Amino acid sequence: MQQLMMVLSTSYLLRPLIMLVILSVCAGIVGTVVNLRAGEFRAEAMVHAVFPGIVGGFVAGGTDSIAWGASVAALATAVALTTGAKNHNDVATAVVLTSFYSFGIVMSLYFADKSGQLEALMFGRVLEMSTARMWQSVVIAAMGAVLVAATWRDQIILAFDAASAKSLGVKVWRTDFALNLGIAAVVVAGAAVVGVLLVIGFVVVPAVTARLCARGPVSMAVIAALVAVAGSVLGFWAMLLETSRPISPQAAITLAMLAVFAVVVTATELRRAVK
Secondary structure (H helix, E strand, O other), X not given: XXXXXXXXXXXXXXXXXXXXXXXXXXXXXXXXHHHHOOOHHHHHHHHHHOHHHHHHHHHHHXXXXXXXXXXXXXXXHHHHHHHHHHOOOHHHHXXXXXXXXXXXXXXXXXXXXXXXXXXXXXXXXXXXXXXXXXXXXXXXXXXXXXXXXXXXXXXXXXXXXXXXXXXHOOOHHHHHHHHHHHHHHHHHHHXXXXXXXXXXXXXXXXXXXXXXXXXXXXXXXXXXXXXXXXXXHXXXXXXXXXXXXXXXXXXXXXXXXXXXXHHHHHHHHHHHHHO
16 A cells, blocks of 8 residues: 555656556557467567667657657558568568668667667666656557557458458458557557567567457457556566565566466466366
């Protein structure tokens, strides 16, 4: 209770917690479609491909410009991935992943004097979120969730009956592009909080957990959002514990979501064994 009151009364703790909860809800919606459409590799490619945009934004205008730089890279990546998906070519996805990420590394080393906070860009710094960055991330994450929700029917049709999608009136390229933009939005928003590498946990882990116990796509999205929120709150709580060594909140959040996944897997297997 004392820790809760401290968070609610301290702005530098309250801001990231609000952002994590909103990100969790948006990631639950986007991650559900990613899981149902087997798009985890696409999400991983997006995570790595936005890195040059993050570095470029940081070099150009500091931490407050990271979201805008990442958004430009994410848009370019979404177009590239959608075009590659149209040709059913995973090689194109792999090329996008490696080329964009390599370019980001080169940029970070070339501008070493200005981007010495490479570790922060990779793994994030939860407690350094300003009000401006919080609202940037909230708007971007919400836009991604709205895009996926607006194309929900078509996304589900493509997930379960891709062969008949066109005959049912689904615009495949447009639907794929909406999903890629949704993934990009969650990645860009999450990178400002937990870093570009750990944000993949928000997209993949809650949705995988939800699929084990959900009865349909909508309930899966709700459960995925709840799992992500639970992991965020547990990880944030772990950060506030008094320990001999400081606990990384970003890593704690990811591990908390994985712990929830492990519990659900164990419970599911025990239930099957009893039957």
